[in-house]
Amino acid sequence: MGADAEIGALLRARCSARLTQMQVGKACGYSASAVSRIESGRLRVDYPTLMRLATFLRIAPEQLRALAVPGMANVATVAGGCRSVEEDEVRRRELLTGAVAAGATAVVGARPAAAAEPVDLEVALFRLPQVEPVPLPRLAGQVSAARRDFCATQYTRLRQTLPGLIAAATVTRDVSTGQAREEADLVLAPSYVLAAELATKQHSDAAWVAADRALAAARRSGIPVAVGEASRQLAIAMRRSGRSTAAVHLLTKEADDLDASRDHTGAVRTTLLLTGAYSAATGQDRSTALALLEEAEQEAGRHPAVPGLFTVEATRTQVDAYRISVLNALGTPDEAVTVADRLEVDRMPTAERRARARTDVARMWNALGDGKQTFAALRQVEAEAPQAVRRPALRALTAGLLYGPTRIEGVREFAARTGALAA
Template structure:
């Protein structure tokens, strides 16, 4: 039964890979009742049995379908899909050799990259374990793109654990290494420069943060036009993404007024995924909050809730909602929003 259901899922993914239901279809009750990262505990310590009879091309399509849960901010669905996907990829890795084994390592690494993204979004310490497994599998794959993806999520985990300087050094070293491996690897390197800039900003190193953002913009400019976006990126390499990181960097550095022009020139509807659109809403909400504009802060949070309800119920967004709720003169409508998103009972 499990194999039949998985094959049906693969068939749907192959037939209509872009038919992703809108994230706003999830109800508030469904979105916030369970921590999606909880499913990763069993993956790490008592992994499920792999599904037999799944070929590597089928597994590749299943990975793409699982990634679609992430890009659409469907985190409960992502948490439910990851254990079986990763267990099956690891089974392929353990039973293969040569090119097939390297390919299975790359699929395993990307599964753990998604697991780390999920754990990080929900402030779970499991991110350390999943990031380590992602990096180990990526190195065994020999795929520089997979290595870059895995290093990025490891660095995010390091930053959250209070090791920003080491994270920046790791990101810079890896980005330089990727520059020699072709356009796809250079696109990943550009995303590493962006992450390094934000990480430096979190360490209050303004000079390094701005230099790294300039490097990210230059790296994006050097990419060939029409670079295929089929690779498993969780952050794309575009100038709009650089602008989005500028918003976050300026806000974290305590200069949110400098972030406003970048926030305003981004068209969130033109961002490629729901997850990135929600990130724009999150970063602009933080920016307006630092500027003392409560009404615009609430409007940005409401935007997040419209496009990606599960994002609005993440710990970081609930903390921002709570901060807005308990200001001296809360914006009209914030109490209703707090109830809707689970901040108030």
């Protein structure tokens, strides 16, 4: 089925809304016969008309946008690099395979050798490399590849490639107009989101800059999923600077603005509520934290998982992982033990999320004074994601075990291996 025919199939949603072709045409400036040709794929309409049709029929604009712009299906749903967003996106993603394979290093050059100089993300965001504009499908492939690196905890490689990717998306956006400019912003937003995610893991103030730029690009694109993802990153930066209440306000406001009845926006809403729950917990607002957690759990139960929509999936397993982090932050890790016992970490789809869940379990045991269980969880993190265990927060946790009152076999070697022990 061609893109025009698929658009037509979507527009036939008027049938379930009990609307006639004449009513649809009158609302959008077309005759009934023209609407019939659009629905059958025999008449192609311009972009503004397509968006008017989507609005009138209450179809998510990103669904039509993905079909209207060849090769941009993954970008229109925030470049789901971990996995595709919809089953019916598989065919369109395959069309991108050639572009992704050919362009996997075209934007940012060959992947750097392991011995390359580390990139200072704070400096790189203010001094982006000079690059040429790049075709949007190729940029879409680059975002997908970068998202996969993040999900696989390949942080060193991601740190090397992100500046070039952001630079390419920026210059491409700057030379584009109209719809192409919006699509370029839709590539730029998740690029900055990944920079914010990476900066947060490294405890870098660059997270503020990247999150702010991500949200600006997302709002320009007009796609609710992109806005939700960027808002989440900005709220995390707020929370880490001690502004938990402001973070919760931002997250709940964005969540309220999303349509909870649709699977993709409903999944975004669930993720925002989870981040809001943890943000409230860091501010010691127990009632708000638990209320948001329960709301998120209810939302997760109403909708099927939407793979690859975010780096965080809106599932009940993810809710349990957040529940542990919330209870840790509230100073009641004992309440998290039963949750940790039932947590099905192996059901989480990416190494990054599995490592994060095991990190929260390690923090729980550490708060309870059980060094051996803490170390066991840290070793699971290392087995899952070797680069994740070298993050500053985990090195500090390891150092606490090393210099703590209880001698634990293997900790010194682990500390040396992960950078927690000075050479």
